Amino acid sequence: MELTLHYCYITIDDGDKALAFYRDVLGLEVRNDVAYGGARWLTMGPASQPEVNIVLETLNADPAASPEERKALGELLANGKLRAVVFATPDCDATFEQIRASGAEVLQEPIEQPYGVRDCAFRDPAGNMIRFQQLKTA
Numbered sequence: 316m317e318l319t320l321h322y323c324y325i326t327i328d329d330g331d332k333a334l335a336f337y338r339d340v341l342g343l344e345v346r347n348d349v350a351y352g353g354a355r356w357l358t359m360g361p362a363s364q365p366e367v368n369i370v371l372e373t374l375n376a377d378p379a380a381s382p383e384e385r386k387a388l389g390e391l392l393a394n395g396k397l398r399a400v401v402f403a404t405p406d407c408d409a410t411f412e413q414i415r416a417s418g419a420e421v422l423q424e425p426i427e428q429p430y431g432v433r434d435c436a437f438r439d440p441a442g443n444m445i446r447f448q449q450l451k452t453a
Contacts, residue, residue: 322358322368325399325443326392330355332440333371340417341402343369352378369400392442399443401434407449411435414447425449 327333330350337343337359346368347358357371374389391397404410407425414437415421422436422444434448 320367322370323400324370324372325439325441326374326388326397327357327371327439327441327443328374328389328392329440330357330371330373333357336417336419336440337369337371340414340419395438395442395444397443399439399445401446401448404447404449407433407435407447410447410449 330348334345334348334357337357338345342361343359344362345357345359347356349356349358354376355373356376358368359371360368374385374392377385380388411425420438422438423434425433425435427433431451432448433451434446436444436446439445
Protein backbone atom coordinates (compact mmCIF):
# COMPACT_ATOMS: atom_id res chain seq x y z
CA MET A 316 0.00 0.00 0.00
CA GLU A 317 1.32 3.45 -0.88
CA LEU A 318 -0.19 6.45 0.88
CA THR A 319 0.39 10.17 0.53
CA LEU A 320 -1.00 13.03 2.59
CA HIS A 321 -3.73 14.95 0.82
CA TYR A 322 -5.70 16.85 3.51
CA CYS A 323 -5.31 17.58 7.19
CA TYR A 324 -7.70 19.69 9.25
CA ILE A 325 -7.09 22.40 11.82
CA THR A 326 -9.92 23.83 13.90
CA ILE A 327 -10.13 27.62 14.02
CA ASP A 328 -12.50 30.11 15.57
CA ASP A 329 -12.08 33.05 13.18
CA GLY A 330 -11.52 32.57 9.45
CA ASP A 331 -10.20 36.06 8.80
CA LYS A 332 -7.59 35.90 11.58
CA ALA A 333 -6.55 32.41 10.48
CA LEU A 334 -6.25 33.58 6.87
CA ALA A 335 -4.04 36.49 7.89
CA PHE A 336 -1.75 34.21 9.90
CA TYR A 337 -1.42 31.21 7.60
CA ARG A 338 -1.30 33.22 4.36
CA ASP A 339 0.41 36.48 5.35
CA VAL A 340 2.73 35.30 8.12
CA LEU A 341 3.49 31.69 7.11
CA GLY A 342 3.25 32.30 3.36
CA LEU A 343 0.87 29.46 2.52
CA GLU A 344 -1.13 29.81 -0.66
CA VAL A 345 -4.91 29.92 -0.53
CA ARG A 346 -6.41 27.16 -2.64
CA ASN A 347 -10.05 27.46 -1.65
CA ASP A 348 -12.19 29.62 0.63
CA VAL A 349 -15.69 28.29 1.17
CA ALA A 350 -18.40 29.66 3.42
CA TYR A 351 -21.62 27.75 3.91
CA GLY A 352 -24.31 27.93 6.56
CA GLY A 353 -22.19 30.07 8.86
CA ALA A 354 -19.18 27.75 8.66
CA ARG A 355 -15.96 28.39 6.75
CA TRP A 356 -13.29 26.16 5.23
CA LEU A 357 -9.96 27.63 4.08
CA THR A 358 -7.83 25.21 2.09
CA MET A 359 -4.17 26.24 2.06
CA GLY A 360 -0.76 24.75 1.52
CA PRO A 361 2.86 25.36 0.66
CA ALA A 362 3.35 26.37 -2.98
CA SER A 363 6.12 23.76 -3.21
CA GLN A 364 3.70 20.97 -2.17
CA PRO A 365 0.55 21.29 -4.28
CA GLU A 366 -0.60 17.83 -3.21
CA VAL A 367 -0.63 18.72 0.52
CA ASN A 368 -3.67 20.65 1.73
CA ILE A 369 -4.31 22.10 5.17
CA VAL A 370 -8.00 22.82 5.74
CA LEU A 371 -8.72 25.43 8.37
CA GLU A 372 -12.30 24.85 9.48
CA THR A 373 -14.42 26.83 11.90
CA LEU A 374 -15.82 25.26 15.05
CA ASN A 375 -19.25 24.89 13.47
CA ALA A 376 -18.04 23.09 10.33
CA ASP A 377 -19.28 19.63 11.31
CA PRO A 378 -23.07 19.59 10.88
CA ALA A 379 -23.30 16.30 12.79
CA ALA A 380 -21.67 17.73 15.94
CA SER A 381 -24.02 18.31 18.83
CA PRO A 382 -24.08 21.66 20.64
CA GLU A 383 -22.30 19.97 23.55
CA GLU A 384 -19.56 18.64 21.27
CA ARG A 385 -19.07 22.08 19.69
CA LYS A 386 -18.88 23.64 23.14
CA ALA A 387 -16.28 21.08 24.27
CA LEU A 388 -14.23 21.61 21.11
CA GLY A 389 -14.40 25.38 21.60
CA GLU A 390 -13.18 25.03 25.19
CA LEU A 391 -10.26 22.82 24.13
CA LEU A 392 -9.34 25.32 21.42
CA ALA A 393 -9.62 28.31 23.78
CA ASN A 394 -7.38 26.55 26.30
CA GLY A 395 -4.71 25.70 23.70
CA LYS A 396 -5.24 21.95 24.07
CA LEU A 397 -5.44 21.17 20.34
CA ARG A 398 -2.28 20.62 18.34
CA ALA A 399 -2.20 21.53 14.73
CA VAL A 400 0.74 20.87 12.45
CA VAL A 401 4.53 20.65 12.34
CA PHE A 402 6.28 22.43 9.49
CA ALA A 403 9.84 21.70 8.32
CA THR A 404 12.16 24.63 7.72
CA PRO A 405 15.77 24.84 6.56
CA ASP A 406 16.50 27.55 9.19
CA CYS A 407 14.58 27.35 12.45
CA ASP A 408 16.10 30.52 13.88
CA ALA A 409 15.25 32.69 10.86
CA THR A 410 11.74 31.23 10.73
CA PHE A 411 11.33 31.93 14.44
CA GLU A 412 12.39 35.57 14.07
CA GLN A 413 10.08 36.16 11.12
CA ILE A 414 7.05 34.68 12.88
CA ARG A 415 7.84 36.41 16.18
CA ALA A 416 8.05 39.75 14.34
CA SER A 417 4.43 39.25 13.27
CA GLY A 418 3.35 39.33 16.91
CA ALA A 419 2.43 35.62 17.11
CA GLU A 420 2.44 34.15 20.60
CA VAL A 421 5.74 32.36 21.26
CA LEU A 422 5.46 29.04 23.05
CA GLN A 423 9.07 27.90 22.68
CA GLU A 424 12.14 29.64 21.35
CA PRO A 425 14.43 27.57 19.10
CA ILE A 426 16.17 24.75 20.98
CA GLU A 427 17.97 21.53 20.15
CA GLN A 428 15.70 18.61 20.98
CA PRO A 429 17.11 15.26 22.17
CA TYR A 430 15.24 13.53 19.33
CA GLY A 431 17.40 15.14 16.66
CA VAL A 432 15.81 18.40 15.56
CA ARG A 433 16.05 22.08 16.33
CA ASP A 434 12.55 23.46 16.74
CA CYS A 435 10.34 26.24 18.03
CA ALA A 436 6.62 26.66 18.65
CA PHE A 437 3.93 29.31 18.38
CA ARG A 438 0.18 29.58 18.82
CA ASP A 439 -1.93 30.47 15.83
CA PRO A 440 -4.70 33.07 16.37
CA ALA A 441 -7.15 30.34 17.47
CA GLY A 442 -4.74 28.94 20.08
CA ASN A 443 -3.46 25.89 18.20
CA MET A 444 0.18 24.95 18.77
CA ILE A 445 2.20 25.14 15.54
CA ARG A 446 5.75 23.77 15.54
CA PHE A 447 8.63 24.47 13.14
CA GLN A 448 11.46 21.94 12.89
CA GLN A 449 14.84 22.14 11.30
CA LEU A 450 15.99 18.61 10.60
CA LYS A 451 19.61 17.80 11.29
CA THR A 452 21.78 17.34 8.26
CA ALA A 453 24.26 14.52 8.12
